[in-house]
Amino acid sequence: xxxxxxxxxASMTTGVSAKMIRHYESIGLxxxxxxxxxxxxxxxxxxxxxxxxxxKARDLGFPIEDIxxxxxxxxxxSRSSAEVKAIALRHIAALxxxxxxxxxMSQTLKHLASHxxxxxxxxxxxxxxxxxxx
Amino acid sequence: xxxxxxxxxASMTTGVSAKMIRHYESIGLxxxxxxxxxxxxxxxxxxxxxxxxxxKARDLGFPIEDIxxxxxxxxxxSRSSAEVKAIALRHIAALxxxxxxxxxMSQTLKHLASHxxxxxxxxxxxxxxxxxxx
DNA sequence: ATATGAGGTTCCCATTATAGGAAGGTCAAG
DNA sequence: CTTGACCTTCCTATAATGGGAACCTCATAT
Numbered sequence: 001x002x003x004x005x006x007x008x009x010a011s012m013t014t015g016v017s018a019k020m021i022r023h024y025e026s027i028g029l030x031x032x033x034x035x036x037x038x039x040x041x042x043x044x045x046x047x048x049x050x051x052x053x054x055x056k057a058r059d060l061g062f063p064i065e066d067i068x069x070x071x072x073x074x075x076x077x078s079r080s081s082a083e084v085k086a087i088a089l090r091h092i093a094a095l096x097x098x099x100x101x102x103x104x105m106s107q108t109l110k111h112l113a114s115h116x117x118x119x120x121x122x123x124x125x126x127x128x129x130x131x132x133x134x
Numbered sequence: 135x136x137x138x139x140x141x142x143x144a145s146m147t148t149g150v151s152a153k154m155i156r157h158y159e160s161i162g163l164x165x166x167x168x169x170x171x172x173x174x175x176x177x178x179x180x181x182x183x184x185x186x187x188x189x190k191a192r193d194l195g196f197p198i199e200d201i202x203x204x205x206x207x208x209x210x211x212s213r214s215s216a217e218v219k220a221i222a223l224r225h226i227a228a229l230x231x232x233x234x235x236x237x238x239m240s241q242t243l244k245h246l247a248s249h250x251x252x253x254x255x256x257x258x259x260x261x262x263x264x265x266x267x268x
Numbered sequence: 269a270t271a272t273g274a275g276g277t278t279c280c281c282a283t284t285a286t287a288g289g290a291a292g293g294t295c296a297a298g
Numbered sequence: 299c300t301t302g303a304c305c306t307t308c309c310t311a312t313a314a315t316g317g318g319a320a321c322c323t324c325a326t327a328t
Contacts (some may be wrong), residue, residue, distance in 0.1 A: 006275080006276075007275095007276075008275070008276085017315080017316080018276090019315070019316065019317090020314080020315070020316095022277095022278095023314080023315080038276080038277090038322080038323060038324085039276080039277065039322085039323095040275090040276055040277080040323085041276085041277090053264050053265060056263070056264045056267055057264050058314090059239075060239050060242060060243055060264075061235075061236065061239040063313075063314090064313075064314080070261070070264065073261065074261055074264065074265065076256075077256060078256060079256050079258075079261075080253065080254045080255065080256065081250050081251050081252055081253060081254075081255055081256060081257060081258035081260075081261075082251075082252045082253055082254065084250065084258045084260050084261050085247055085250045085251075085252040085258070085260065086252075088243050088246065088247045088250070088260050089247060091243065092240050092243050092244055092247065095236045095237075095239055095240040095243070096236075096240055098236050099233045099236040099237050099240065101195075102195065102229045102230075102232050102233040102236070103229075103233050105193075105194050105195040105229055106226050106229040106230055106233065108194060109194055109222050109225065109226050109229070110226055112222065113219055113222045113223060113226065116215050116218065116219045116222070117215050117216075117219075118215055118216045118219035118220075119214065119215060119216055120214045120215075120216065121214065121215055122210075122211060122212060122213045122214065122215060123215060124213075124215035124218045124219070126215075126218050126219065126222050127204070127207065127208055127213075127215075127218050129190070130187050130190045130191055130194075130204065130208065131183075131187060131208065133190055140304080140305075141304095141305075142304070142305085151286080151287080152305095153286070153287065153288090154285080154286070154287090156306095156307095157285085157286080172293080172294055172295085172305080172306090173293085173294095173305080173306060174294085174304090174305055174306080175305085175306090192285090197284080197285090198284080198285080
């Protein structure tokens with residue numbers, strides 16, 4: 001017969017940890033899979049496919065609620081690509097904003113660090129900046 | 135006499151929320167301030183200065199444990215700037231790595247989005263990528 | 269037969285930094 | 299003496315993930 005795909009199998013083929021698979025089920029991101037008599041979960045090809053979709057979306061940094069939306073659009077044959085694109089563009093903006101923030105911090109620190117001797121003396125523009133700057 | 139600086143005053147002058155000031159105290163990042171008879175906290179100039187230091191470090195994205203370390207170095211007149219610089223350089227590397235990750239995601243998505251019509255048709259390279267890509 | 273090990277199950281706790289809110293005490297002003 | 303604006307502590311939540319306990323199930327090795 002069809003070999004039973006356990007949660008570990010699903011995890012290994014999709015790259016989503018078993019812990020996370022159960023979690024996604026508990027928050028309703030994926031529907032509860034079939035169970036064997038002993039209550040073990042087993043996953044259909046469809047389930048596996050869905051988990052793969054989720055992992056790829058996670059790899060692109062989409063938050064869970066976006067993924068929930070993307071999954072609904074994925075299932076909906078009559079979706080409009082505009083809706084998908086809108087989600088992606090919003091996410092791109094969020095990513096860019098975060099990246100810009102991090103870079104600004106990094107740049108400030110790089111500037112300060114470049115003026116720090118980094119020797120045994122206590123004088124340090126980095127500490128000074130934390131001390132003084134508004 | 136010296137006017138009592140309440141937690142709200144401290145919050146307003148340092149930009150650290152009262153909630154966070156109490157939290158920093160509870161995790162031992164700052165020491166417990168003096169209390170009036172009615173158990174209200176009040177803050178010395180030194181306390182305020184320390185909270186300002188913490189806020190600036192947070193603005194630069196330093197995690198709490200780094201700040202703990204930086205505060206200790208700040209107080210230590212015989213610190214070596216090398217130690218400060220080392221913390222900063224490690225943090226810069228962490229910031230840069232995170233920024234690079236976000237940018238990679240953004241770039242991938244921008245590429246996909248640029249090929250997405252964004253109209254009423256269902257065809258969508260973004261969904262396709264989540265569907266197919268490994 | 270049974271012991272062992274590898275897997276499954278549920279449930280609870282921890283992380284990081286921050287915020288919201290409840291329940292109650294205190295204080296100044298009207 | 300009430301009202302409102304503070305203060306106090308304690309609990310809960312966030313987003314995504316991992317760790318671990320306590321317990322069940324199953325296949326294999328003795």
